[in-house]
Amino acid sequence: MIVVTGATGTVGSKVVVGLRERGREVRALVRAGSAGPAEWDAAVERVAADFADPASLDAALAGADTVYLLVAVHPEMAQHERNVIDAAVRTGRRPRIVLHAAAGVEHRPEGVRFVGAHVAGLDHLKASGLPWTVLAPNGFHQNFLGSAATVRAGQLAAPGGEGAVSYVDARDVAAAAVEVLAGTGHEGAVYTLTGPASLTHGEVAEQLAAAAGHPVAYTALTPETALEGLLGLGWNPWRAEGMVELYGLYAAGHASAVSPDVEKPTGRPPRSFAEFAAEHADAFRA
Template identity: 75%
Template sequence: MIVVTGATGTVGSKIVAGLRERGQQVRALVRDTAAVPAGWDAGVEAVAADFADPASLDAALAGAEVVYLLVAVHPEMAEHEQNVIDAAVRTGRLPRIVLHAAAGVDQRPEGVRFVAAHVAGFDHLVKSGLPWTVLAPNGFYQNFLGMTEDLKAGRLLLPGGTGAVSYVDARDVADAAVAVLTGAGHEGAVYTLTGPQGLDHGRIAEQLGGVVGTPVAYTAVDPRDALAGMLGAGWPAWRAEGLVELYGLYAAGLASEVSADVEALTGRPARSFAEFAAEHAAALRGADAS
């Protein structure tokens, strides 16, 4: 039995769909079984559990052979990863854990809390004695779908400096995950998942402008102004500070490296940002919510 956590989210929902396309039975961990996605068929068993509730995780992981461990960005995300790993140990069946982390998890950059949380989860996993694989994706192309208001106004405002980032399509992350979950020989591997090229945010703005129909100009926002803006808009401080830290990594050029792991795992090249933008033109224009 393959158990997928974070199953209703950006990546997890695509993993569930990909596993079903391969005829796999899936147990999907959800918080609310009354709100499961409409597309799930009888091959998906939705089980209610919460990363903060170990007893619920014990029930959700019973009988698991493989677990896709994806937690949401949250101040306690490191503990959440550790809770799932501990519950997997308690099953007594040594399930294989595929940890969804973030690019850089193997380089352990200082002062980037989102990555640090995954480093803590990774260390806990290695100590657990469970067989493991780590997927370490770079930032998702899909993040730009949340920037439609700025794009409509012809601007991309981010504290990303001039550094290039090898963003990746969340669909490629999911396809790579399905290959690892259903294949053999991945134990002890850390796969870094990126797109086919590093692009700075000026180039990204140009490509976005090309599909939304109005030129989009990138402004490299001062990190202090970006933080003040997010806090002013009501963002929780932990998350806003974390994003500024992450964009600091981008600005320093530390997220620009291109990996061949998507192609090695899926057997086809990673999708380019241009392909993603063209396919999501309507959503990027704010014309629909897909």
């Protein structure tokens, strides 16, 4: 039985659907009161648990053979990953853990808290003695849906400088996860999941403009201006600072490498940003 954590989110919800399409027995970890997305079939076992509550994780992981470990971005996200790993150890069944981390995790970048949390989780996983595989995606295409309102107004503003990023579609991340979870032979592998090309944010703006049918101008924000903007939007400071750190990595070109790893487990190339933008043109069109 495969337990999926983060199951109601962008990637996890698609992982649950993909595993069910393959007829796999799936237990989805949801938060109390959540029924899960409408596209899940009735055979998906829903178990209420919280990453901060070890007893609830014990119940959620009982009987698991494989665990998809995806935690949300949160100040305690490293501890949340450790909590799930510890609960997996306590099952006594040595379930295989497929850790959803972030691109660059194996390079241990300093000063990027979101990636640093996954570094801590991976260290804990390796020390646990459980069999593991890591999925390390780059930034998701879907993140740009969060900027749709400004794109509709002809603007894309980010502290990404002129650095290129090999953004990946969350659907390809989920597809790779399904293959790894349902298959065998991935033990000890780190799959860096990227799109097929690396784009500067100026090029992202051009592709959004092509899809939307109107000009979209990219403005490279300073880290200070970006932070002020996010805080002004009501972002939690920890998350806002983390986002600016991540864009610092992008601006420095450290997220530009293109990897063949989506194709390794899925057998097909990843979607391009242009395909994503065209499919979501209505969201970006004024």
